Amino acid sequence: MNTPVDLNIDATALGKVAVLFGGTSAERPVSLMSGNGVLAALQSIGVDAHAFDPAERPLQALKDEGFARAFIALHGRGGEDGTIQGALEWLGIPYTGSGVTASGVAMDKTMTKRVWAAEGLTTPQYLALSRAELTRExxxxxxxxxxxxxxxxPPHEGSSIGITKAAGYSDMQGAVELALGFDDELLFEQCIEGPELTCAVLGEGEGAVALPVIEIRAEAGNYDFANKYETDTTQYLFGSLPAxxxxxxxxxxxxAYRLLGCRGWGRADLMLRKADMKPFLLEMNTSPGMTSHSLVPKAAQALGIDYPHLCLWLLSQARLDRA
Structure with a gap:
């Protein structure tokens, strides 16, 4: 099967590799699953890969111990928001995924929507309100x-952490209190009724390619943390949409990916309005999950790219902003 990327890569030429996972964000448990999967996959095809948890070791150790590049399998704040990317830029260690600015913008769902809306891309209507503005009235x-x-x-979290679908006025206060436990500014979105979709991207600029769209069907239509990572009942459908x-x-x-300046890889989440089959962009993930339930590996597999070679290709694309 023809694949959209060149998989002819010499694993031994990539040098000593740090797989960064764990971290201190609310998504640490997911990152541990992603990172352990990536680490095992890279080692299985001959990469000199080593585990590195920034919550437990100083980043300077990456330089001191001679790491040639880093695979970022961190999720959430401190790992997906430009912070670790900036540190690796300073250390001069090439890393996977988007650079400092693109990571920072994409991690902020409100800012992402502002960029997309300014360019006329479809995204649900929204309000962004600070903690001080959120009076009961x-x-x-x-x-x-x-x-x-x-x-x-909460616009700076992922993995559906802190999210509520408030069905009525009586649900609003509790939803706000939950989200304020994770963020000081909240994002309120118009609910688009219809299928939930995701679409991964590999590459950069005009060379970037979209992978097959996946339709997600979760129990009771609730694709929450449990249905993402803890159950096997969620359905992931390929080819369910007209070509x-x-x-x-x-x-x-x-x-949407190019507007944010993303590179390496990413995954956009969307809703498809049932009334007129119009797609609405929700967010862009610049360090997508790499667990056994994750969507980018599923999409890559549909094109004949197995998990270890997906990890290897992503690692081969590691670079610095300043390169």
Whole structure:
């Protein structure tokens, strides 16, 4: 099967590799799963790969111990938001995925939506409100402005952490309190009713390619943390959309990816409005999950790229912003 990337890579030429995983974010448990998977995969095909948890070791050790490049399998704050990318730039160690600016913007769901909306890309209507603005009276007004249900989320978290689909006015206060446990500014989104989709991207700039779109069908339509990582009941469907619509979604996602300046890889999450089959962008993940349940490996497998060679290709793309 023809693949969209060149998999003819000499694993031994990549040098000593640090797989960065763990970290201190709320997504640490997911990162541990991702990182252990990546580490085992790279080692299985001859890469000199080693585990490195930034929560337990100083980053200077990467330089002191002669690591040639880093595979970032960190998720959330400190690992996906430009912070670790900036440190690796300073140390001069090439790393996988997007650079400092693209990582920082994409990790902020509100800022991402502002960039997309400014360029005319479709994303649900939203409000961004600070902790100080979230009085009881202001919270009561939000459903009147966005309609019900309302999606309430902390904009700097991933893996569905802190997110609530508030079905009525009575759900709003609890949803806000939950999300404020993770963030000081909250994002309120119009709920788009219809299938949930995801589309991964490999590469950079005009050379970037969209992988097959996946439709996600979770129990009761709730693709939460448990249905992402802890159960096997969620269905992941390929080819469920008309070919022309899937092609349109791929082009939309590539445009969204390039606008943010992403590179290496990423994964966009979308909703498809059932009423008119119009896709709406939700967010861009610049350090997607690499667990046994994760979506990028599933999409790559559909094109004949197995998990170890996906990891190897991503590692081969490691570089610095300044390169």
């Amino acid at each position: 202001r919270i009561r007004q939000i459903p009147d402005e966005l309609g019900l249900p309302v999606i309430v989320k 022309a619509l899937e092609a349109d979604i791929g082009r939309l996602v590539l445009h």
